[in-house]
Amino acid sequence: MANQVQKVGYVDSKLGVSLPGQQTTRVIYDSVNAAAGQQFFQFFTNFAGKNEFQSNLNGTNKLDSGESMVIKSVQLIMNSATSNLADHLNLNITVGNQVVLKDFDPSFNCSSRGLSFDRLHSGFNSTTNLEIRLLTDIVIPPQVNFKAELNLGNALIAANDDITIVLKGYGRIFSAGNSF
Numbered sequence: 001m002a003n004q005v006q007k008v009g010y011v012d013s014k015l016g017v018s019l020p021g022q023q024t025t026r027v028i029y030d031s032v033n034a035a036a037g038q039q040f041f042q043f044f045t046n047f048a049g050k051n052e053f054q055s056n057l058n059g060t061n062k063l064d065s066g067e068s069m070v071i072k073s074v075q076l077i078m079n080s081a082t083s084n085l086a087d088h089l090n091l092n093i094t095v096g097n098q099v100v101l102k103d104f105d106p107s108f109n110c111s112s113r114g115l116s117f118d119r120l121h122s123g124f125n126s127t128t129n130l131e132i133r134l135l136t137d138i139v140i141p142p143q144v145n146f147k148a149e150l151n152l153g154n155a156l157i158a159a160n161d162d163i164t165i166v167l168k169g170y171g172r173i174f175s176a177g178n179s180f
Contacts, residue, residue: 026171
């Protein structure tokens with residue numbers, strides 16, 4: 001079984017990425033401001049008017065040509081006093097034109113339901129912050145579109161509440177090395 005370093009190296013070599021890269025941990029995030037009662041959210045698709053606290057990507061849902069990433073965990077954060085993430089959710093992550101995480105319900109890792117997907121913890125004690133460690137690595141290659149879609153099982157979300165998705169893992173970023 002290949003580890004995450006080997007997996008991202010394999011994908012990069014298959015795509016012809018020959019630029020030198022600096023290995024690093026990688027975190028990318030995107031926030032969506034909700035309308036009252038909104039249940040469907042798309043992340044990494046619209047960057048208009050967002051600042052560095054709402055998204056750390058610069059106007060596109062692609063990594064640069066010398067960058068790639070392996071997603072190891074997904075975190076969902078909601079800043080709401082009236083709604084929570086403990087109700088059933090439906091999360092899809094798409095890389096390129098392939099849905100790599102399909103109809104996944106991460107709500108079992110929320111609060112103290114005791115049904116966490118990973119064996120690292122028994123669930124957060126929070127209904128507005130949950131994290132799922134993936135057992136299978138998801139690779140985001142360079143210059144390939146990606147997005148995440150979330151359906152909430154409840155319609156109690158208030159206007160102007162934010163929902164943030166955070167993708168964490170291992171990555172490779174551009175490194176000029178001795179070329180400059």
